Each structure stands twice: as C-alpha cells, then as structure tokens.
Amino acid sequence: MRTHQDRSRRTSGEIAKARAELTVTSDRLDCSQDETARMREEIMNVLSKYMSLEKETVEIRLQIASRTKRGLKDVKTIQIK
Amino acid sequence: MSEVIVVTSGKGGVGKTTSTANIGAGLARMNKKVVLVDTDIGLRNLDVVMGLENRIIYNLVDVVEGNCRIKQALIRDKHYPGLYLLPSAQTRDKSAVSPEQMIKLVDGLTQIFDYVILDCPAGIEQGFRNATAAAQRAVVVTTPEVSSIRDADRIIGLLEAGGIKKIDLIVNRIRVDMVRRGEMMSVEDVLDILAVHLLGAIPDEESVVIAANHGEYVVGSDTLSGQAYMNIARRICGETVPRLDLEAGTTLFRRMTSLFRRK
Numbered sequence: 001m002r003t004h005q006d007r008s009r010r011t012s013g014e015i016a017k018a019r020a021e022l023t024v025t026s027d028r029l030d031c032s033q034d035e036t037a038r039m040r041e042e043i044m045n046v047l048s049k050y051m052s053l054e055k056e057t058v059e060i061r062l063q064i065a066s067r068t069k070r071g072l073k074d075v076k077t078i079q080i081k
Numbered sequence: 082m083s084e085v086i087v088v089t090s091g092k093g094g095v096g097k098t099t100s101t102a103n104i105g106a107g108l109a110r111m112n113k114k115v116v117l118v119d120t121d122i123g124l125r126n127l128d129v130v131m132g133l134e135n136r137i138i139y140n141l142v143d144v145v146e147g148n149c150r151i152k153q154a155l156i157r158d159k160h161y162p163g164l165y166l167l168p169s170a171q172t173r174d175k176s177a178v179s180p181e182q183m184i185k186l187v188d189g190l191t192q193i194f195d196y197v198i199l200d201c202p203a204g205i206e207q208g209f210r211n212a213t214a215a216a217q218r219a220v221v222v223t224t225p226e227v228s229s230i231r232d233a234d235r236i237i238g239l240l241e242a243g244g245i246k247k248i249d250l251i252v253n254r255i256r257v258d259m260v261r262r263g264e265m266m267s268v269e270d271v272l273d274i275l276a277v278h279l280l281g282a283i284p285d286e287e288s289v290v291i292a293a294n295h296g297e298y299v300v301g302s303d304t305l306s307g308q309a310y311m312n313i314a315r316r317i318c319g320e321t322v323p324r325l326d327l328e329a330g331t332t333l334f335r336r337m338t339s340l341f342r343r344k
Contacts, residue, residue: 011264013263013265013270016225016227016265017273020231020266020274023231028234028238
C-alpha cells in the first residue's frame with residue numbers, strides 16, 4: 001500500500017525501480033505479486049522455526065532451473081527481498 | 082570471423098532502429114564492413130533512419146524468394162563506403178520469411194561482411210524468432226521506464242532459452258537531470274534489475290532526433306550521444322572503453338548543487 005506519506009518521502013525514480021523489480025520478479029516466477037508476497041511470508045515462517053531471523057535483514061534468493069524445448073537449461077536466480 | 086548481432090527490445094519505440102543505424106555507422110567508422118538488415122517485414126523503418134529510402138529497388142523478401150541476388154538488394158550508405166543496408170519489404174507480411182530462410186540469408190551475408198546487424202521488430206512473434214534464429218549475439222535496448230524494463234527482461238529470458246550466449250544491454254534515453262533529481266531510474270538501477278552486461282548508456286539528446294530527421298547518424302558528431310554510440314561500437318569490437326561521463330555537458334555549479342541536494 002502506498003500511503004501519502006510514503007509518496008512524499010520516496011522519489012518517483014525509487015517508486016519506478018521498486019515497481020520494475022516487482023513486475024520482473026512476478027513475471028519470472030510466473031506468479032502474481034500477491035502470491036510472491038505470500039510465498040515470502042511462508043518461507044520466512046518456515047525459516048524462523050529453525051533459526052532466529054530479523055525480517056528486514058534477510059534476503060531470499062530463489063534459483064529456478066527449467067528445461068526448455070531445445071533441451072537447454074535456463075537458470076534464473078530471483079531475489080525476493 | 083564475422084559476427085551476427087541482433088538488436089532487440091520487446092517493446093516498440095525504445096530506439097532499436099536508431100541504435101542499429103548508429104552502431105552500424107560506428108563500426109563502419111572503424112573500417113569494418115557492415116550490413117544492417119531490416120527484419121521488420123511489412124513495416125520498413127531502417128531505410129528512413131539511414132536516409133536511403135529513395136534508393137530501394139530489391140528487398141529482403143526478393144532475395145529470399147530468389148527474385149534477385151543478395152548484392153543487387155544491398156544499398157550502400159551515403160557516407161560510409163563499408164556500410165550497407167538490406168531493406169525489408171513494405172508490401173509483404175511477417176509470414177513471408179521463415180527462420181530457416183533467414184539463417185540461409187545471413188549465412189550468405191557473413192561471406193561478405195565483418196558484421197551483420199539485424200534490426201529486430203518489436204514484439205515476440207515470428208519477426209522476433211526470425212531475427213534471433215540467425216544471431217549469435219544480442220544487444221537488448223531498453224529505456225529507464227518500468228514498461229520497457231519489463232519487456233527487456235522477457236526478451237532476455239527468451240534469448241537465453243534460444244541459446245544466445247552473449248547478451249548485452251543498451252540503456253537509452255537517460256536524462257541526467259531527472260536522474261539527479263531522483264525522478265528517473267539510473268543506469269545502475271536498470272542494471273540491478275536486469276543483471277546483464279552493460280554495453281553503453283545513451284543520453285536523451287535533441288541531437289538524436291535532429292540527426293534522424295535528416296536521415297543522418299549522431300555517431301561521428303561532437304555530441305554525447307554520438308560519443309556514446311561510438312564507444313558502443315568500439316566495445317562490440319572488443320575494445321575496453323571507460324564509461325562516458327553523461328554529466329559532461331552540465332555546468333560545475335549544477336553538479337555542486339546536486340551534491341548538496343543528495344545530502
């Protein structure tokens with residue numbers, strides 16, 4: 001949610017970067033931004049069962065490998081903040 | 082050894098054709114033999130950008146269909162004797178050429194030229210598949226906007242899946258003043274998101290539009306964008322060229338004030 005306060009603090013360039021990162025991530029994962037957020041939440045919950053984490057300092061990287069029709073391997077590393 | 086490079090972007094209007102023309106001219110300035118191929122069948126653009134629209138007799142489809150020999154369809158540039166254009170057909174559609182025919186055509190061109198540069202149509206349909214099928218290397222053009230970055234990312238994924246090993250990025254239409262105010266993504270921001278090798282950044286300058294109006298190149302002119310394209314051409318040839326200072330045109334006073342504003 002973008003509040004008025006948020007808007008006045010961030011420049012439009014920063015907002016654009018955040019939006020571009022989100023759309024690119026959800027395109028690569030082929031799942032919506034809401035789903036990505038939920039996935040992040042769930043992964044964080046699982047991880048915090050076994051180790052103590054501070055949510056802000058954790059970076060989740062997801063590596064997706066798939067086989068394309070030509071038999072080539074397409075590996076993408078996706079960072080979910 | 083000749084190299085086949087596709088210039089692509091996904092989104093339309095980000096400067097593919099202008100970049101193709103200026104990279105070609107830059108390579109020609111380095112005494113390379115270069116052919117620029119307009120692969121957008123049905124929507125001919127590159128000839129106009131190069132100022133060669135009145136010289137077209139045969140086109141790419143004529144060559145593919147055997148109506149003429151390759152050399153008959155090639156048009157020599159007005160300024161650079163080593164630079165040629167293979168124009169696309171205006172009255173045909175995308176389905177007139179298959180990827181196999183494109184590969185065969187490009188094979189013929191590599192016999193004659195050092196660099197074969199394919200100007201790819203917007204979109205990810207047949208025109209894109211044709212152009213990328215024949216290429217070993219890709220240059221992806223984007224602007225610092227959310228929409229074109231998203232499309233560039235899609236295109237990069239498709240190029241990787243298509244087996245293109247070398248993919249470089251051009252960030253076009255950077256406005257340093259806006260970046261300084263924080264109202265535009267910087268080149269670094271774009272690179273953070275797309276994570277590909279940067280070939281060069283082109284400032285958004287009037288000179289690019291004015292040159293295109295005349296059917297001329299900015300490369301070779303004393304402008305920042307001209308220098309930026311020349312640097313890109315040199316990097317394509319394997320030279321290591323330091324990054325151009327896009328703020329070179331701004332005054333010391335403005336640079337100082339922006340330093341303070343950045344807190």
